Amino acid sequence: MLYYRVFHNTTGVPKRQLSAVQAVRGALWSSEDAMIMSLSQTSMVWSAAQVSSLTGLSIDQVVARVAFLVSLDVPIMMTRGVIRFSKKIDTLVPSRLRDAMAILDEQLQIYWQIDSTNNAGLRLSSSSPVEFLLAESQTAGRGRRTKQWQTLFGDAVLMSYRHVASRSTDFSSFSLLLTLTIVECIHEQFPQLSCAIKWPNDIYLCGQKWMGVLVDVVLGVEQTTLVAGVGCNLHVEQGSLEDHAIGLSALITRYDKHMLAVHLMRACRLAKEYCVGHSLDSFRSRYDQCHLLHRQWITFDDKHTSRRGWVEGLSPSGKLMVRCDNQPSIALDDADVANVRLASVDLTTVT
Numbered sequence: 259m260l261y262y263r264v265f266h267n268t269t270g271v272p273k274r275q276l277s278a279v280q281a282v283r284g285a286l287w288s289s290e291d292a293m294i295m296s297l298s299q300t301s302m303v304w305s306a307a308q309v310s311s312l313t314g315l316s317i318d319q320v321v322a323r324v325a326f327l328v329s330l331d332v333p334i335m336m337t338r339g340v341i342r343f344s345k346k347i348d349t350l351v352p353s354r355l356r357d358a359m360a361i362l363d364e365q366l367q368i369y370w371q372i373d374s375t376n377n378a379g380l381r382l383s384s385s386s387p388v389e390f391l392l393a394e395s396q397t398a399g400r401g402r403r404t405k406q407w408q409t410l411f412g413d414a415v416l417m418s419y420r421h422v423a424s425r426s427t428d429f430s431s432f433s434l435l436l437t438l439t440i441v442e443c444i445h446e447q448f449p450q451l452s453c454a455i456k457w458p459n460d461i462y463l464c465g466q467k468w469m470g471v472l473v474d475v476v477l478g479v480e481q482t483t484l485v486a487g488v489g490c491n492l493h494v495e496q497g498s499l500e501d502h503a504i505g506l507s508a509l510i511t512r513y514d515k516h517m518l519a520v521h522l523m524r525a526c527r528l529a530k531e532y533c534v535g536h537s538l539d540s541f542r543s544r545y546d547q548c549h550l551l552h553r554q555w556i557t558f559d560d561k562h563t564s565r566r567g568w569v570e571g572l573s574p575s576g577k578l579m580v581r582c583d584n585q586p587s588i589a590l591d592d593a594d595v596a597n598v599r600l601a602s603v604d605l606t607t608v609t
Contacts, residue, residue: 284372284393285330287352290315290323291370295332298343306339330371330395332411347412348492348515349394358520361389369393371411375418376474379485384422384478390523392417399489413493413505415519419526421484423534425477429484431538432529433459433473434576436486438541439529440469441548443521451509454550457578458592462550466504467491484530488522538576546571555601556580558590566601 293313297304306324310317324336333344352368359366364387372378375391377398382388395411409416423429437455444453444461453463461469469490476483491505492515506513532541546552551569558565558580567580570587577589578598590598 284378285326285370287350287368287370290319291327292349292351294320294323294327294341295334295343295347295349298334298345298347302343302345304341306336306341309341327370330411332370349412350392350415350516350519354516355390355392355519355523358516359390359523362387365389367391371395371397373398374487375399375416376472376485376487379418379420379487380474380476380483382420384481384483386420389420390417390526391420392519409489409491410493410495413491413495415488415490415492415515415522417519417522418485418487419523419530420486421530423482423484425480425482427482427534429473429475429482429533431576432475432484432486432533433471434538434545434572435533435541436473436488436526436529437461437471438545438548439525439532440471440488440522442544443525443528447521448510455545455548456550457572457598458576463504463506464509466502468504468506486526486529488526490518490522492518537574538572539574542572542574551578551598551600556598557601558598559596560590560594 290313293315294309297309297312306317306320309315309320313320315323320341321336324334324341327334328336333347335342335344350368352363352366355361355368356363356366367378367388367390369375369378369392372391372393372395374396375393378391378393379388393416395409396416399408399416437459441453441455441461444451451463453461453468456462456467459471459473460467461471469488472487474485474487476485491503493507494503494505506518549569549571552571554569556567556569558567565582567582567588570579570581573579573589575589577591579587580590581587
């Protein structure tokens with residue numbers, strides 16, 4: 259299934275995959291840039307001299323840093339010594355995440371911009387101590403079916419969780435388990451939010467796409483490396499995404515971006531701990547309770563033909579069990595079907 263991508267590998271990422279995860283020099287988090295962008299929380303317009311005074315940077319350094327941020331598509335510009343922000347910028351601070359997660363400096367990487375946090379995780383050697391990778395923007399964020407996950411700078415929590423385990427560890431159900439764990443965590447922390455799983459790897463909020471999960475697994479000779487990516491929309495500008503999506507800000511005006519990131523990071527760890535030693539059968543009933551399509555009529559495209567069926571639940575292997583036209587149930591694999599959607603009166607697509 260496409261939401262669980264496996265690389266067979268002995269020395270690193272296999273050659274046939276290098277085009278997708280080739281070495282990319284990302285723009286790492288820096289305190290100087292963070293200080294400049296944090297000023298947007300107070301005012302949208304500053305002089306370079308004011309920024310220099312507040313940050314301790316020289317005016318030349320301020321000019322250089324702003325030019326760098328502009329190159330990353332940060333909503334900032336400078337004309338004749340006047341710096342203007344087009345909106346307030348809320349960025350993650352490494353120390354806050356490290357303290358909340360009780361992790362060391364080397365276990366966390368934060369980028370202003372990277373091609374993809376999953377790709378960055380795949381490029382690391384198996385001996386790397388990095389556990390979490392986060393970014394404020396991605397130039398090639400990946401979703402299912404080669405789709406890109408597109409967001410503006412700072413408008414999403416973009417992260418990947420990385421774990422190296424023994425070769426025999428089975429992560430085949432991790433994507434399903436992680437989406438479930440995230441939804442259960444959100445229900446606990448934000449009981450006012452109505453979110454649900456959209457098989458196989460999306461999380462919907464009020465009927466619109468809110469989060470996506472993409473899991474990559476590298477099978478080495480002695481070790482298995484898990485890289486699980488999570489994208490969570492905070493703000494969605496009209497026309498900025500191809501898919502119909504929603505951001506958290508549409509429902510909650512005041513929230514803590516850092517705490518949301520921490521909840522997602524903790525969900526990744528919880529899912530990993532539960533996945534080791536537990537099969538899909540152990541959480542299938544919980545999954546069904548949080549599944550948007552469970553016990554619903556759906557339509558889907560199967561070999562260019564639109565079909566209608568009743569969702570019965572998940573198979574032991576994580577496929578979607580559907581009964582069509584009073585025929586025996588069939589198991590839908592995400593790789594074989596497309597456009598799975600609720601069969602409402604107007605056939606509104608939810609994928």
